[in-house]
Amino acid sequence: MTKHRKKFVRPFLENLEGRTVPAGIYAVGAPAGALPLVNVYQTGNPTPILTIQAYDNNFLGGVRVATGDINNDGTDDIFTIAGPGGGPHVKIFNGVNGQVLHEFMAYDPAYRGSGFLASGDLDNDGHDDLVIGTDIGGGPHVKVINGSDFSEDFSYFAYNPTFRGGVRVSVGQVDADPALEIITAAGPGGAPHVQVYDSQSKSYEQSYFAYDRSFMNGIYIATGDTDGDGRDEIITGAGQGGGPHVKYHDLIDDRDEASYFAYAPSLTSGVYVASASSSFRIGYDDVITAPASLGSGNIRVYDDHGDLHEEFFDHQDDGDSSNDNDGPDSDFRINDGLRGTNGVGGLGGDGGHD
Ligand SMILES: [Ca+2]
Ligand SMILES: [Ca+2]
Ligand SMILES: [Ca+2]
Ligand SMILES: [Ca+2]
16 A cells, blocks of 8 residues: 555654655664664664663663554654563654653563564554564564554464574565555574565465575565555565675566675675665665674665665664763664564664655
């Protein structure tokens, strides 16, 4: 549906010295070992517009993120889930002021494996809804939380219920029918099999292999309209063990529109992907990447051709002493969030639609 594409992040427009192009927002979560902070950025601006402390000071498991306008006020809000070790603690922060709007346990509190988040208005009521997937150790259980009342709308197993590699999630408009799709990819141990699930019919529509079928290390996933034709591409990044290979896939044409290495080919930590409205072209989403590794908060922003447009280091304090400003943390992480509006979470963006 096109409706979700028409919501721009108005509040930020006014802050931007007369620019008329709506910048998208995305969030970057702390890596394991760092204070549990989330930095929120706009495309085209390497200075965070908001920083949130998502969990207690003593939780150093990292933060996974996504963004979406859950309270329907025109500004993307920030979704977080505690990193591995923290329990499935989901929090929703108001994107205007960072205040907590809601929090809950997404799965059995005894589950410590964290998860992945995405957002989009699946029932078309104006409130972006939250989609949650598990990380390593959890079954591939996808849950949809209604943005208007925080109730669970539905859930399903994206892969064999006995699979324990987790499921990465995204939300987008990737085909010709008006309903939004939930797009999933398996974590480590699963093939690079992308599944497209229709949020209205509650059934699988299509699937494809994003990389060679023998690549079993998991892939990261996002959704965004990189070529500005009104339909989202499925954006993937290879997991640990592969090169930092990013692809944009058009589902209807069944072809890759871009395929490139987001970092040096020797980087094998995996690459998180997210998307957010471009800061320089109306109607296009850019792709945000971050190494899924300790040691680098090297954020990069790419266009539809895979050309680099922006690069900076996300500062995440390393927790060695509070706010010591000692530079980019040694271990930063982005959510691979998924978007609803785009999220980079560890990198979560508003892939479109804020
Ligand atoms: Ca909001
Ligand atoms: Ca909704
Ligand atoms: Ca659709
Ligand atoms: Ca497109």
